[in-house]
Amino acid sequence: MSTVDMGMPILIVDDYKTMLRIIRNLLKQLGFNNVDEATDGSAALQKLRDKEYHLVISDWNMEPMSGMQLLTEVRADTKLKELPFIMITAESKTENVIAAKEAGVSNYIVKPFNAATLKTKLSAVLGNF
Amino acid sequence: MAVAAVKEKIASQLQDLQKADGSIDPEEIVAIVESIVDSIEGDMSADGLKVYADIEALALYINTARAEIADLRPDDINDEHLPAATDELTAIVGATEQATNTIFEAVETIEALTEKMPDEVADQISQAVTSIFEACGFQDITGQRITKVVTALQKVEEKVEALLNAFGDDIKRSDRPKKEPEKRTTTPSGAPARPDEDLLNGPQMPDEAISQDDIDALFG
Structure with missing residues (x-):
């Protein structure tokens, strides 16, 4: 039986509006409907401080604040440091993944990805659903 | 011009060239080459003639390269x-x-x-x-x-x-x-x-x- 709250608030962060739309729709296909959006790290950080989210799914390469900078800010914030944080990015070199892992990312998905991969990683972070 | 004065002039020109921040004007190189050529006076040895020919070829090469680059727009x-x-x-x-x-x-x-x-x-x-x-x-x-x-x-x-x-x-x-x-x-x-x-x-x-x-x- 699923222990995951499918109505949990999720924040998705990407500077490409098409990618935001893709992730939102794939999350909807998986049953998650409470999804907010931000188009860079600083806007996302503001939203995270204004409202309680249970998961962040963020791109890496964004201006002015990147996903990596957002992750660093989140992990340094006493109220947000335990927040599950998944990076979905085209940055696919080993050094990228290691840097993100060392910064405290919960899981890492390389673009392009599919719904099955997204579901697997969400399950790994949130539990099976 | 005395040899010492020529040497001093050429040394000064080369020092100016060294100070250039990556943007060397070919005209400056040509001017230095011409200074060297102008300094050669009197009868020249076989070695001197070879150096003279090499320097002249170098000046010609620089001018040709500049013209070819200009043609490329x-x-x-x-x-x-x-x-x-x-x-x-x-x-x-x-x-x-x-x-x-x-x-x-x-x-x-x-x-x-x-x-x-x-x-x-x-x-x-x-x-x-x-x-x-x-x-x-x-x-x-x-x-x-x-x-x-x-x-x-x-x-x-x-x-x-x-x-x-x-x-x-x-x-x-x-x-x-x-x-x-x-x-x-x-x-x-x-x-x-x-x-x-x-x-x-x-x-x-x-x-x-x-x-x-x-x-x-x-x-x-």
Whole structure:
């Protein structure tokens, strides 16, 4: 039986509006409907401080604040440091993944990805659903 | 002119050349060569004649190279070719984004209609809709790849500009005003504009990227 709250608030962060739309729709296909959006790290950080989210799914390469900078800010914030944080990015070199892992990312998905991969990683972070 | 005075003049010219910050004017090199040639007086030995011939050939080579570069119209590269290529690439990103959004609109309409369909049909439609959303990720990837190409073109533009400055106004045949360079992602000193700039490699070619399985392995 699923222990995951499918109505949990999720924040998705990407500077490409098409990618935001893709992730939102794939999350909807998986049953998650409470999804907010931000188009860079600083806007996302503001939203995270204004409202309680249970998961962040963020791109890496964004201006002015990147996903990596957002992750660093989140992990340094006493109220947000335990927040599950998944990076979905085209940055696919080993050094990228290691840097993100060392910064405290919960899981890492390389673009392009599919719904099955997204579901697997969400399950790994949130539990099976 | 006394030998000492000639030596002093040539040494001074060479020192000025060394101080140039990467933009050496070929005219200065020619002037130095001419100073050396002018300093050669009286009967010359066989070695002296060879040095004279070599220096003359060097001066001729520099002038020929400058003329050939001028014929290539390097100013056109920065004035026309590179901006045109950048515009075309930007247009590709815009067109694919527009097309992708059109696909989204259509797919979301189809998905909304699944509520009125029998469950079995609705499930099949939903799976197909999911596949379309997954495939539309191409727009994000191609956009990032094209952005990398635009950045590379900007680097070429900088090098061409440096070449034009080095060879002086005589190879800038065009009277058109120069376009201001695009905003760079690095500081003038070459330092990264962001703390993680050195990690931003963008989408990798298939043989350079690691797989999702490799990433999963790193997470143990």
